[in-house]
Structures are given as structure tokens and as C-alpha cells.
Amino acid sequence: MIRLNRQLIAQIDWFLPALTFALCAFGLATVYSSTYEPAHGVDPLVVRQLTWFGVGIAGMVAALTIDYRTLERFAYVAYGLAALVLILVLVVGVVGGGARRWLRIGALTVQPSEPMKIVLIIVLARCLSRVRSTHGGLDLTNLAIPLALTAVPAAAILLQPDLGTVGILAVVFTSMAFAAGARLTPFVTVFAAALASGPLLWTYLKPYQQQRIVTFFNPERDPLGAGYHIIQSRIAVGSGQFWGRGFLQGTQNQLDFLPEQHTDFIFSVFAEEWGFVGATLLLLLYLALLLRGFVIARRARDTFGSLLCLGILAMIFWQVALNVGMTTGLLPVVGIPLPFFSYGGSSLASLLVGIGLLMNVHMRRFTFSPGAF
Amino acid sequence: MGTLGISRRGSPHELSPLLARRIAVATAVVVVGFLFMAARLWYLQVAQGEALRSLSEHNRIRLRRVPAQRGIIYDRNGVVLAENRPSFDVLLVPEDAGDVGGVLARLGRFLGDGLASGELSQQQRGRAPYQGMVVREDIAWSGVVGIETHQLELPGVTLEVTPRRLYPFGTLAAHLLGYVGEVTPRDLENRDDLRMGDLIGKAGVERRLDHELRGVPGREQIEVDAVGRRVRVLDEEPDLPGYNLVLTIERDVQAAAEEALADNRGAIVALDPNSGEVLALASRPSFDPNVFATRITAEKWRDLVGGPSRPLTNRATQGQYPPGSTFKIVIGTAALEERVVGEPICCGGGLFFGRRFYRCWRKGGHGCLHFHMGLVQSCDVFFYEAGSRLGVDTIAAYARRYGLGRPTGLDIEPEEAGLIPDSEWKQRRFGERWYAGETLSVAIGQGYVLTTPLQMASVMATVANGGTRYRPFVVKRVEGPGGSITEFAPEVAGKLDVRPATLSSLRAALVDVVEDEHGTGRRAQIPGVEVAGKTGTAQAAGAGVAQGGEHGAPERLRDHAWFVAYAPAAAATIAVAVLVENAGHHGGTVAAPMARLVIERHLARGLVDDTAQQTAYRTD
Numbered sequence: 001m002i003r004l005n006r007q008l009i010a011q012i013d014w015f016l017p018a019l020t021f022a023l024c025a026f027g028l029a030t031v032y033s034s035t036y037e038p039a040h041g042v043d044p045l046v047v048r049q050l051t052w053f054g055v056g057i058a059g060m061v062a063a064l065t066i067d068y069r070t071l072e073r074f075a076y077v078a079y080g081l082a083a084l085v086l087i088l089v090l091v092v093g094v095v096g097g098g099a100r101r102w103l104r105i106g107a108l109t110v111q112p113s114e115p116m117k118i119v120l121i122i123v124l125a126r127c128l129s130r131v132r133s134t135h136g137g138l139d140l141t142n143l144a145i146p147l148a149l150t151a152v153p154a155a156a157i158l159l160q161p162d163l164g165t166v167g168i169l170a171v172v173f174t175s176m177a178f179a180a181g182a183r184l185t186p187f188v189t190v191f192a193a194a195l196a197s198g199p200l201l202w203t204y205l206k207p208y209q210q211q212r213i214v215t216f217f218n219p220e221r222d223p224l225g226a227g228y229h230i231i232q233s234r235i236a237v238g239s240g241q242f243w244g245r246g247f248l249q250g251t252q253n254q255l256d257f258l259p260e261q262h263t264d265f266i267f268s269v270f271a272e273e274w275g276f277v278g279a280t281l282l283l284l285l286y287l288a289l290l291l292r293g294f295v296i297a298r299r300a301r302d303t304f305g306s307l308l309c310l311g312i313l314a315m316i317f318w319q320v321a322l323n324v325g326m327t328t329g330l331l332p333v334v335g336i337p338l339p340f341f342s343y344g345g346s347s348l349a350s351l352l353v354g355i356g357l358l359m360n361v362h363m364r365r366f367t368f369s370p371g372a373f
Numbered sequence: 374m375g376t377l378g379i380s381r382r383g384s385p386h387e388l389s390p391l392l393a394r395r396i397a398v399a400t401a402v403v404v405v406g407f408l409f410m411a412a413r414l415w416y417l418q419v420a421q422g423e424a425l426r427s428l429s430e431h432n433r434i435r436l437r438r439v440p441a442q443r444g445i446i447y448d449r450n451g452v453v454l455a456e457n458r459p460s461f462d463v464l465l466v467p468e469d470a471g472d473v474g475g476v477l478a479r480l481g482r483f484l485g486d487g488l489a490s491g492e493l494s495q496q497q498r499g500r501a502p503y504q505g506m507v508v509r510e511d512i513a514w515s516g517v518v519g520i521e522t523h524q525l526e527l528p529g530v531t532l533e534v535t536p537r538r539l540y541p542f543g544t545l546a547a548h549l550l551g552y553v554g555e556v557t558p559r560d561l562e563n564r565d566d567l568r569m570g571d572l573i574g575k576a577g578v579e580r581r582l583d584h585e586l587r588g589v590p591g592r593e594q595i596e597v598d599a600v601g602r603r604v605r606v607l608d609e610e611p612d613l614p615g616y617n618l619v620l621t622i623e624r625d626v627q628a629a630a631e632e633a634l635a636d637n638r639g640a641i642v643a644l645d646p647n648s649g650e651v652l653a654l655a656s657r658p659s660f661d662p663n664v665f666a667t668r669i670t671a672e673k674w675r676d677l678v679g680g681p682s683r684p685l686t687n688r689a690t691q692g693q694y695p696p697g698s699t700f701k702i703v704i705g706t707a708a709l710e711e712r713v714v715g716e717p718i719c720c721g722g723g724l725f726f727g728r729r730f731y732r733c734w735r736k737g738g739h740g741c742l743h744f745h746m747g748l749v750q751s752c753d754v755f756f757y758e759a760g761s762r763l764g765v766d767t768i769a770a771y772a773r774r775y776g777l778g779r780p781t782g783l784d785i786e787p788e789e790a791g792l793i794p795d796s797e798w799k800q801r802r803f804g805e806r807w808y809a810g811e812t813l814s815v816a817i818g819q820g821y822v823l824t825t826p827l828q829m830a831s832v833m834a835t836v837a838n839g840g841t842r843y844r845p846f847v848v849k850r851v852e853g854p855g856g857s858i859t860e861f862a863p864e865v866a867g868k869l870d871v872r873p874a875t876l877s878s879l880r881a882a883l884v885d886v887v888e889d890e891h892g893t894g895r896r897a898q899i900p901g902v903e904v905a906g907k908t909g910t911a912q913a914a915g916a917g918v919a920q921g922g923e924h925g926a927p928e929r930l931r932d933h934a935w936f937v938a939y940a941p942a943a944a945a946t947i948a949v950a951v952l953v954e955n956a957g958h959h960g961g962t963v964a965a966p967m968a969r970l971v972i973e974r975h976l977a978r979g980l981v982d983d984t985a986q987q988t989a990y991r992t993d
Contacts, residue, residue: 044559137391179399181391238417238425252429272429276418280411287407294400298393306392310399321406328413 011363013296017060019289020340020355024053024348026270026282027341033248034261034269034343045262045343052345056352063356067364071357072304075119075126079149082119085112086156093160101160113157113165114346118354120169121176121311123149128180129303138182140189146177147190164335168318175314180307229265234329236268237279244275262343264335267327286320286339296362305361312354315339438568440536441588444615446550446578448624449650449849453541455550455579455662460537461517463530464505470529477508479526483519484509505531538572538579538666544659546627548687549620549651549785549847551577552662575665576685578618578847581785585851588615619850621650626947629974630655633967638682639953640689640826643971646834646939646948648863649843651783653971654827656688690788693823694952697911697960698751698893699935700772700818702832702879704760705748707771709875713762717741720754727810731757734910748882751893751908753817760816765807768815769795774869775832775842777824782844782866791828794821819912830950833937836883837905837945840869840876883907884942887965894936897965899973903942906968908960909935931957936964940972947975 028049035043071078085103089112093100102109124146131142150173154166174187236252239245250272253261261269271279290313297309316339323338325331337347388396417425446455463480470476508530509516520532538553554575556567567573571590574583591612596605630641630653643653664673686692708714722738724731733739733753739746747755760768772778778793794815796807814820827845835842844866851859869876883905886892893908911933934956939945949971951964 175399179392179395181389181395234417235425235429237414238421239429240418241422241426242419271414271418276414276422279414279418283407283410283414287403290403291400294396294403298388298396300388303389303392306388306396310396313399313403317403317406321410324410324413328410328417330413 008363011366012064013292013359013362015292016289016296016355016359016362019285019292020352023282023285023289023340026285027266027338027348028053029247030266030270030273030341031262031343033250033273034253034266036248048345049343049348052348053352055345056349059349059353060356060359063353064360064363066360068305068308068357068360069302069364071122072126075123078119079123082112082116083152083156086116086153089113090156090159099160099162101162108345111344111346113153113160113162114344114350115353116153116157117165117168117172117315118312118350118357120150120153121172121315121354122308122357124173124176125304125307125311128176129307131180138177138180139185143177143182143190146173162335164322167322167334168315168336171318172311172314175318176307176311179310179314180303229260229333230329233265233268233327236265237271237328240272240275240279242276244271244273244278247273249273260335263337264323264333264342265327266342267324267338270341271327283320283324286316290317293358296358296365299365300361301365305365309358309361312358315354316351439591439593439609439612440571441590441612442536442614443538443553443572443588444586444617446586446618446620448620448622448627450623451619452624454546454620454622454624456539456541457536458539459534460511462510462533462535463508463512463516463520464533465508466505466529466531468529473529476527476529479523480508480520480530483523484512484516505533511537538662540662542624542628543661543663545624545631546622546654547577547659547662548656548685548689549577549622549654550662551575551579551581551785552665553579554665577687577785578620582616582618582848582851585616586618589613614854616854617852618848619852620847621645621652621849622654622847623652623975623978625978626971626975627653627655629653629971630967631657631659633951633970634953637953637963638688638955639951640687640692641949641951641967641971642689642827642830643947643949643975644830644834644843644845646837646843646945649831649834649845649866650849650863651845651847652947652975654687654689654847656686656692658682658684660684687787688952688954689826690783690785691825692952692954693789693791693825694933694935694954695820695822695911696818696824696829697909697933697935698753698818699829699832699907699909699937699950699960700815700822700824701748701751701756702836702883702907702937703772703775703777704756704763704768704816705744705879705882706775706869706871706875707763707768708759709744709878710771710871711763711767714744714747714755714759717743718747718752718755718758720752722754724754724757724813726757726761726813729810731813744878745882745885746891748879748907749885749889749892751886756816757813760812761809763812763816765812765815766795766797768812769793769798772822774867775835776867777828777832781827781831783827784846784848784861788827789825791825792821792823818909826950826952829935829937829952830948833939833950834945834948835869836876836880837939837948840871841865842867842869880905880942883939887938893959893961894938894965896961897936897938897969897972899940899969899976902940902972902976904938904940904969904972905942905945906936906938906965908965909937910959911935913955928955928957931955932959934958934960934963936960936968938965938968938972940976947972 028046031049032042032046035045037043089100089103092103094102094104094109101113102111127146127149131138150169154169157165157169178187232252236250239252240250245251250269252272253269270282274282293309293313297306297313300306300309319336319339322331322334322336326333326336337344339351340348443457445453445457448454463484465473465476467473517532520527520530524530540547540550552575553572556571556573560567560573574580574586579586589612592610593606594608626643630643634641634655634657637657639657641653641655642651644650645652719741720733720739722733722736724733731753734751739750739752739754742750742752742755744755746752769778772793777791779790780788799805799807811820815822831842831845842865844864846861846864848861850861853859884903886894886908887897887904887906894906897904897906913930913933932955934953936951937949939948949968951967953963953967956963
């Protein structure tokens, strides 16, 4: 099962990790810049991010070594554990920035909603790959279980509250259901149902949680918050112009005009420093990574593998699109990190595990499970 | 598909046509999405780039973090022990200044000293454009006035007001209050609420209740003019000030304790025996916590931490000393409770045990004594005998019932445990059995026994209130904004659990230590008030019997002086422990008058709050 023979190693795709590491390197440099203060040395955040990168590499290797079909077998066990941990967060989690999102394990602070994304993708891939579809594609009854599987962690994360992550879970689910062959009617129905259940859910929230959600959707209620940030972020991106202001030279970043410089608004820092040239190059790196991923999904040896890849790709794509949209002022401010780039160890490590899974599917595209003959 | 493991390259299994089609659609969506993003970037960075660049360069709107007002610390009667004062720092933005050298030269006039542009070069390196450099921190008021009135001559110069911690009484209660300082990278580990440059509590109450004291910083959106000066505040989100603390400390008693210690090295702890509230906790030598509020030089830091006097060490909680004869309170309790000292014991100036002669502090001997006079005169032979009848393990058991041998649980750190040896400990520590002769040393509070002044004050408090051991604490109340109040209630840490007769005999003897003409603690007498106490003289570690530890010996080998007391004896409102390091005199000579000063100041003031009422319904 775990044997990595020479034939398998020969099948490793080096294109994917090369792109990933390039992204991570740019990301780390930008975290350094966004936490840079002339009077102090290297910010401990940079060191921590580097440490998490190491953890992520280990996770990536582990995700590559285990045959992904083994993951399929244990998908529900992993899902159950991850869901329990999410509930644990609500009880004993660490509060930061007004939300309870983290667990402290020894010296580490972990954000369990990040690995949950990967676990959910695995479970959805398993579930969707086994649905017996009718001729016209999947309908609402086929999607009921996958939807419920998504709703449980989404509800727990909503209570933290972390609307950005809930949004990502929703679009990942939608994307995977679409890829698995869902008909368009169920989507419309689900969307209508979600809209209808909103008010009901609302009454269950505590007043302060309602307050947070209202502020989320209506940034003007927080005059020093989102509205100001949108403007400053746009100025930052634009002032990079064609060639950029240069590393550590972005005034919007260094003078603290930008909010959340090292997390959600890190793209603005990068765009200010590296200009249109750098930002486009960065987008090309992401695009290349995603296109390579689609090739892998297309060549996967089974539907589960294919859907697994597509789920991971959906997660990466939507996070990039929503984050860039937010920082360039196209979308409202919702906290979504830029993959491989934003400060945040749990996110980085989970994404690297995701890349490991993509490589895994690619590497084993010709192999057959012992049961196949 | 007959091959094992790896099939022929090029034809993997057939994906369902629907899935293949949907992958194609997804790929198209992604490509279009990226084109869209690239177009947006083109619009912002190229089409509007020039305009936005100029906006960024003339960015008049700045968002500032406003440090929160740190909570104020009061003594139990509302006297301010720690507060905040504004400090004016001079900032220079070279881009706005133009002629930096000229501006610095003019600035020097107002600051009263020469300013070289060279000293700024370090900040200059790696600085982002338009970022201010700190020229001087915490300048005098005259400088503030000068700079404010000559703004036109000083382009690019701004004054920044930052709150700094102020301890109005300087060294008073420094060890207890602690001090604040800038966060270090290590403090920042796993902390989202802290930024570089923030101030946090580094010791004492400031550290232990840092979270409550710190508050939440506010944000301020300000508009600045062309030379970077603040024009007006556009919007602000006020800081949430930190919580205020009310301590159990009584400022006057604390001051009395520190005055009493004067230039001696040592510690004084005063407790309210009916609650465990710390009335005073003094350690000498001390330091001025105000020093840490400004940037501190390496030299100054070495002075504070280094050297044999170690002023940062809190001797009241971290200093571990042999308790000497004050330990006879513990031995006495055990001996009375175990009924091993029914008949008089005779002292001829010493005792042969094994092959050694164990001396009594009085060469001529005390004659035959009952327990009462044995304790009053602190006869060593009496306690050698009592101790050897009890055995070390029984002694240790009673010592632990007094809370010795482990931290008292005081609500500020750090605190040492002291050491109460027993036969098991000896076996574990040295792999050797306990020798009976060692019990004799323990019986007079020597040998391996170590206690902190805080622990000894707690022993006295326990005796004073009739056998209840309270956990000592210094934070009485936390007052949140909007009047929310958290009150800390006394906490019982343990019960002595002895017969009333035992305690009353012990207490009667402790009174006569001070009041009887033969007592060793007569210098603690206060007219009109009955004081109970016990003296102690402890050999410093390393000092042999030969040196005698008297005044002539080298200083670090001289004896430590102890005095522990409570008063008024019948219904005590204060329990005190005094320790003077290397005093070279008996506890009764050096330490007893110090305890008297502290008790006098306490009684003169009278407790303002409810402690007096609690005294009224004490069971004892």
C-alpha cells in the first residue's frame, strides 16, 4: 500500500511542486515585507510561517506516499474526527480578532477549519463518485448527502464566525457537484433553500454573532474597517504601476495604510511592490498550477481521483479569485487568504497537503488496486 | 488490461464523458476568471496607475494605532501606585524636512543637546519613504513648548504623545508591582493581540494581570498636512482602557516596611491573618520601575540584574533561608500536639548526641525548662530534645501542615517552594539514610530546612487566626470599565488541625517571647498592645560553626536575622515576617524593631475596610 517503487517515483509530476514552491517563496518574501519594521529584526511571524512551510512539506510527502484510494476508504473516519475537532474549537478554542477559530496544541496554534477543507473534499469526492446518476445527471436527491456533509462543518465554522471559510466550503461543494454532473435545477433549488433557511438560522444566533454578521455584510457600519481598507487597498495595487515600487518600498504597506497586510491583504502588498508585471506573473503561476491540475484530473485513473483533484483545484481557484477580487475592490471584504501566500500556517500546510494529493493522483494514474484483477 | 501494476502508457481508464465535458467547462471558467483578474490589474495599475500612485504619495489619510490606557493600580485605600503619564517623542520625516542637517541643528536648541545626523543613520537604513524616525524619546516639557512654538522652522518634525507608565512612589513596592517593557519576539509567539512596540507587564502584578491591565488599542484615522503633521482626526475608534486593580497592600504599611529595612538586604511580609491579604511585601535592595518605562541602557540593566545584591530578586518570595529559631513554632506545635514535652527539659549549655556536642545559643545554659519558657527563651537544647523525640518525619508532616516546603500560591510570580527535608527526601536526594543527628539541626531550623519570608508570615498568620491557612494574595479587586467588578475572596489553603490546647499554649508562649522579661523579642514591644512573636538567627549557607557568624565574620557568612510576629495577640489584624540577610546580630536585636515599626504603622492607621469586622467573629 505504501510501497513507493521505482516505477511510481518515475511517475511523479515535478511541474506541480515547482510551481507551488515558487508561489510559497514569493509568499514568504511578501510576509517578510508586510511585517517588516526597520527598527526590529525579522518578525517572528516570518519564522513561524517558515516553520509551517516545513510542516506542510512533511504533510505533502505523507499525502503523496499513501495511495489516495486508502484515503477514500478512511474518508468518513477522517471526516468524523475533523468535525469533532471543529466542535471542540467552539468550546475551548482560542479567541483572536473577535472570533474563536484556533486550537492551542502545545506551542502551536492550529486553525482546524483549514484541514477540514481538505477532509471535506476527500469525503465529497468519495460520495459524489459513487452516486448512481440518472440519465440527465445528478438531481437533488443524489446531492442530499453531499450537501449534508458540507453543511455540518459549515455550520460549525459559521458559529466561530468565519464567513470567508464557509463561503469557500460552499463554492467548493458547488464546483464539485457541478463536475460530478449535477443538473442545473438542483443548484437553483439549493440556492433558494439556503436563502429561505437564512432567517431561521438567524434566530438561533446570539445577538453578538448577529452583530458580527451584519457588520460583515455592511462594512459602512465599521467606518474604520472595510470601507477605508477597500480604498487603501486599491491605492496600494494601483500605485505599483507597471514595474512596481520595489521590494520593501511600498509606502501603502510600510506606512500601515493597509489592513491585515500579512494575511488577507497580502496581494495588495505584492502588487504595490512588484507592479503589473509581478502581479500578472503571479497570476500566471496560479493559472499554470490550475491548468496542470486539470490535466491531472482529466487523466486520473478513477472518478474518485478526478473529483478529488477538482475539489482541490476549486478550493485554490476560488480563494485566489475571491481574494484578488476583494483586494482590487471588485468584491466586498470577506476574510479569505491567498493560497500559498497569506500568513497562516494551517492554511499553508493544508494547501501543501492538497498539492501532495494532486501529485498522488497523477503518480498512480496507471496503477490498479489489488482488487482490480 | 492484463498487465500488473502499471499499464501501458497513454491510455488510462475512460473518464465518463460527462465528467470530461465538465472538466473542460471548468478549465474555461478558470481561464476566463484569470483574464478578468488580469484586466482588473491592468485597469488599476496601468490605466489608473499614475493617479493612484500620486494618491499614495499624497496620502493624507493615515490610520494610527492608539495605545490603550493601561489600567491604574491602587492600594487598598485608593492610593495610586501605578498610573500613566504622557511622554512626548520627537519624530522626523526626512522627506518633509528637506535640509535634514539644518533641521536637526535647530532642533538641538530646543532639546538642549547636540543632535548628530549620524545617530539616525541606523534608522535611516531600510526605512520606507515618509516613515518617521524617532529622534528623541520622552523629552522635557520645555522642549515640547519650544518645538510647538517653532513649528515653521522645523519642517518634518512632529511630536508624538505616547502614554508611559508612572510609579509615583518610585521604588515603593517595586517587586510586587513589577514593571512594564516593550514586547520581545518571544512574547509575540502565538499572540495575535500584541504588536512590536507594545508595552506589556514584565514582572509582578503588571505581568500577572497584564491581560486585564492592558486594554484594547484604539484606531484613529487622521488627516495630515503636506509636512506630515496631523491636521485633524477624521474618525476614531476609541481604545478600551485596561482594567484598574485594587491591591490588598496598605501603602503606609508598605512604606513602613521599606523604611524599616532601610539599606539592609532583606525582606518584610505583612499579611492579614484573617484573609491572607498581603498588607505589605517589601524586598531590599529595590529598584525604580520607572527606569524601565524609558529605554534602558545595557549598563543600567547589568547593574540591576548583576552583582551580589540582585535588586530584581524578590527576596520575600524567592529568597530561601534557613528559618533558624522561628522554626521552633513548628517544632513546638508538633511537640505539644504529640505530647512529647510534658516534663521539663534541662539545658546545661549544650547536648552530647552521638559523638558531637550540640550547643545552645546560651553558653551557660538555661536550667530546667517547661515548654513555655523553652520557647520564650528559645532554648536550643529544649528543642534538640523535642525534635529528636518527634523524629524528622513527624516534624516534616507538621511543617507541611503549615504550608512549608511548597509555594504558598501567592497570586504573583515567581515564588520558591523552600525545603522541608524528611527521610524519604534524603534517600532520594543523596541516596543515603537520615541520621538522627541531622534531626537536631532541623529542630532549630538549620540543616536542610529552607523557607521564604512569605511562608514564615503565613505560618504566623495561621497561628494568629487559630489554625486556618489562607492562600496569600495581593489583588483584591479588578474594576472593569462600566463598573464591572471582580472581587477576590479569601481562599482557605489548609487547616492546621490541632487541639485547641496546643494552640493556646503555643500562643501564650509567643506572647511572652515579646512581653516577658526573659523573652528574646522584647524589642518588638509596643505600649498598650500585646504582641506575639518569635526571634530567629540563622546561619548563612556555607558558614561553619567555627566562624560563629557573628559581626566580625566576612559579610556573606554572617548570620541572617529573623523576626516573625502578630498583633494584637488576642485578635490579630496583622502577621509579619522580617528577614535581614547577613545581619550578624540576633533576630531579636535587628529584626524585632523592624517588625515593631510595621505593626505600629498598621495599628495607627486602623484598617479602613471590613477586615476589622471579620476579626469580630473569629472562632478562636
